[in-house]
Amino acid sequence: MSKSYTIAVAGATGAVGTKIVELLNGANLPIKEVKALASKRSVGKTIPFKDTTIVVEELTAEAFTGVDIAIFSAGGSLSEKFAPEAVKRGAVVIDNTSHYRMDENVPLVVPEVNPESLRDHQGIIANPNCSTIQMMVALEPIRQAFGLEKIVVSTYQAVSGAGAQGIAELENQVKAYSEGTPLKELKAEVLPSAGDKKHYPIAFNALPQIDVFGEDGYTLEEWKMINETKKIMSDDTIKVAATCVRIPVVSGHSESIYIEVEKETNVKALQELLANAPGVVLQDDPSQQLYPQAINSIDDKATFVGRIRRDLDNPKGFHLWVVSDNLLKGAAWNSIQIAEKMHALKLL
Amino acid sequence: MSKSYTIAVAGATGAVGTKIVELLNGANLPIKEVKALASKRSVGKTIPFKDTTIVVEELTAEAFTGVDIAIFSAGGSLSEKFAPEAVKRGAVVIDNTSHYRMDENVPLVVPEVNPESLRDHQGIIANPNCSTIQMMVALEPIRQAFGLEKIVVSTYQAVSGAGAQGIAELENQVKAYSEGTPLKELKAEVLPSAGDKKHYPIAFNALPQIDVFGEDGYTLEEWKMINETKKIMSDDTIKVAATCVRIPVVSGHSESIYIEVEKETNVKALQELLANAPGVVLQDDPSQQLYPQAINSIDDKATFVGRIRRDLDNPKGFHLWVVSDNLLKGAAWNSIQIAEKMHALKLL
Numbered sequence: 094m095s096k097s098y099t100i101a102v103a104g105a106t107g108a109v110g111t112k113i114v115e116l117l118n119g120a121n122l123p124i125k126e127v128k129a130l131a132s133k134r135s136v137g138k139t140i141p142f143k144d145t146t147i148v149v150e151e152l153t154a155e156a157f158t159g160v161d162i163a164i165f166s167a168g169g170s171l172s173e174k175f176a177p178e179a180v181k182r183g184a185v186v187i188d189n190t191s192h193y194r195m196d197e198n199v200p201l202v203v204p205e206v207n208p209e210s211l212r213d214h215q216g217i218i219a220n221p222n223c224s225t226i227q228m229m230v231a232l233e234p235i236r237q238a239f240g241l242e243k244i245v246v247s248t249y250q251a252v253s254g255a256g257a258q259g260i261a262e263l264e265n266q267v268k269a270y271s272e273g274t275p276l277k278e279l280k281a282e283v284l285p286s287a288g289d290k291k292h293y294p295i296a297f298n299a300l301p302q303i304d305v306f307g308e309d310g311y312t313l314e315e316w317k318m319i320n321e322t323k324k325i326m327s328d329d330t331i332k333v334a335a336t337c338v339r340i341p342v343v344s345g346h347s348e349s350i351y352i353e354v355e356k357e358t359n360v361k362a363l364q365e366l367l368a369n370a371p372g373v374v375l376q377d378d379p380s381q382q383l384y385p386q387a388i389n390s391i392d393d394k395a396t397f398v399g400r401i402r403r404d405l406d407n408p409k410g411f412h413l414w415v416v417s418d419n420l421l422k423g424a425a426w427n428s429i430q431i432a433e434k435m436h437a438l439k440l441l
Numbered sequence: 442m443s444k445s446y447t448i449a450v451a452g453a454t455g456a457v458g459t460k461i462v463e464l465l466n467g468a469n470l471p472i473k474e475v476k477a478l479a480s481k482r483s484v485g486k487t488i489p490f491k492d493t494t495i496v497v498e499e500l501t502a503e504a505f506t507g508v509d510i511a512i513f514s515a516g517g518s519l520s521e522k523f524a525p526e527a528v529k530r531g532a533v534v535i536d537n538t539s540h541y542r543m544d545e546n547v548p549l550v551v552p553e554v555n556p557e558s559l560r561d562h563q564g565i566i567a568n569p570n571c572s573t574i575q576m577m578v579a580l581e582p583i584r585q586a587f588g589l590e591k592i593v594v595s596t597y598q599a600v601s602g603a604g605a606q607g608i609a610e611l612e613n614q615v616k617a618y619s620e621g622t623p624l625k626e627l628k629a630e631v632l633p634s635a636g637d638k639k640h641y642p643i644a645f646n647a648l649p650q651i652d653v654f655g656e657d658g659y660t661l662e663e664w665k666m667i668n669e670t671k672k673i674m675s676d677d678t679i680k681v682a683a684t685c686v687r688i689p690v691v692s693g694h695s696e697s698i699y700i701e702v703e704k705e706t707n708v709k710a711l712q713e714l715l716a717n718a719p720g721v722v723l724q725d726d727p728s729q730q731l732y733p734q735a736i737n738s739i740d741d742k743a744t745f746v747g748r749i750r751r752d753l754d755n756p757k758g759f760h761l762w763v764v765s766d767n768l769l770k771g772a773a774w775n776s777i778q779i780a781e782k783m784h785a786l787k788l789l
Contacts, residue, residue, distance in 0.1 A: 247595035247697035306727035332754035349595035406680035
């Protein structure tokens with residue numbers, strides 16, 4: 094009889110955690126038990142799972158006793174505190190926060206791109222940033238076929254990337270506006286970044302700040318896209334330039350990506366390549382006004398790619414428009430895929 | 442005694458026309474009379490102007506008799522039909538539509554950038570596309586000082602660019618969502634392009650289509666940014682790559698612009714240059730979370746620039762975030778400035 098797993102979800106009541114429990118339902122994994130862990134104030138809540146319900150337990154070190162796979166989505170400081178405790182108790186950790194991503198002992202994995210790096214794990218595997226994952230799914234097939242010299246990306250990111258409180262903030266603001274509150278009087282307490290000093294309305298606005306500011310005038314979100322791309326593609330020479338922007342969308346990140354490839358190619362070849370690439374759905378027909386849209390990506394596991402065009406001045410320059418549900422492929426679904434792949438590779 | 446002008450506004454009841462009449466109020470022009478012209482169904486409506494009201498008259502060829510300056514913002518086909526009639530009757534036409542922009546006999550003018558080309562006019566002057574204008578105001582000082590090799594721009598454009606019906610569509614959709622209509626059931630009849638076959642919700646979405654599709658998979662809005670930039674800057678060698686996207690913002694276009702300059706420079710030099718550039722307001726201080734925002738640009742004539750950063754891989758590559766009220770600098774205000782400049786240059 095093959096092994097079946099006890100899986101703990103840390104942060105099970107959050108925007109991503111909820112999706113993880115939902116997706117475990119249909120996962121390609123033998124599951125013995127799912128444990129839902131969260132902070133004290135959520136203890137006792139129930140979460141539906143298959144034909145039963147799971148009662149939320151407190152996130153403590155001891156809660157990981159007997160756990161085979163621990164999926165963390167409760168914030169970086171809780172991953173820092175509890176992931177080593179889970180590993181100590183024999184679990185493999187799949188961490189959705191940014192905490193361990195650039196740690197050289199931690200594989201950073203998009204299963205369509207670099208599954209083999211899972212073999213190097215030392216107990217913790219990191220799930221990349223949402224905006225990075227969908228870009229990797231779209232660009233890795235191109236890199237393999239034609240080489241990748243440079244990426245210039247501008248993002249159009251949804252508020253669910255800031256969690257349930259981000260969604261509530263946008264919804265409260267549009268409701269207030271619909272009821273007559275002037276734009277400049279909308280109240281903001283969360284965005285652009287819950288941990289930063291100032292907060293600005295996201296409704297009817299575009300905020301060129303995601304996460305806090307770091308070195309050289311770049312935000313941490315922009316640094317994530319730059320550094321994680323190089324790590325996932327195992328190539329420090331790829332040039333990445335990123336501008337990350339929050340827009341008033343509930344879920345579904347969109348990205349305007351300009352690339353320069355190494356070998357000449359054409360739009361048709363790129364379309365054919367991506368139409369057959371793992372995890373990609375090509376939606377690219379201007380004559381039918383067919384292109385990826387954030388609202389159509391919701392609840393779908395795919396990364397949608399369209400508006401592929403050649404740069405008018407550079408035969409090696411191309412544009413793509415890439416959209417995916419940031420809570421699924423950008424977070425929960427990628428984590429589940431990591432667990433499935435580890436099972437398939439007999440790494441559990 | 443100096444001359445004073447009779448000014449006609451064609452399309453006076455539209456989103457831009459309304460702003461033009463408002464701005465004429467404080468314009469640096471001797472005004473004898475303002476005539477408000479519109480389609481039959483608006484005839485008889487009144488528009489406040491200074492301490493009086495203007496009664497809307499029908500837009501006909503004869504209505505331009507005695508008019509010195511005719512500002513058109515009633516759609517391309519009406520400009521095509523009536524602009525020559527206005528010129529025939531002695532008026533100088535300032536056209537806000539795309540109809541005459543690429544006509545080699547028509548100057549395409551951003552007064553901060555190429556005012557001298559007004560001297561070549563043959564009766565009609567074209568006002569550039571909204572998304573082009575604000576980019577020109579931000580980039581021309583850089584081009585003058587350091588040369589401009591390449592522009593890669595991704596836009597975040599407001600619905601007011603599609604007129605009053607675009608604003609109404611967004612407002613109706615967010616109201617319906619606030620009252621419980623699911624995202625995927627929101628009704629769309631205008632966007633992405635009133636003249637195209639299919640319509641998609643803009644609320645909580647990002648639509649990578651503005652205007653209809655043209656050659657090579659580019660939309661006409663993207664072609665406008667590419668071709669108008671070369672004409673306004675009088676330089677066919679500047680490489681321009683554009684992706685134009687509509688987002689759920691009422692007014693205020695934002696642009697993520699990546700440039701490559703010809704001579705090496707640095708962020709501080711660019712900040713100082715733009716802080717003193719005509720029409721520009723620099724808002725660039727990450728330590729204070731200070732950067733341009735669409736909602737703060739509304740009703741302001743300036744072009745706001747911030748988030749200036751050096752490309753990590755290219756000492757001649759820089760990022761900028763450029764925001765302006767598309768109904769003002771992007772349309773009505775630029776038209777008024779053209780009239781003012783023609784008066785100052787004694788071209789009227």
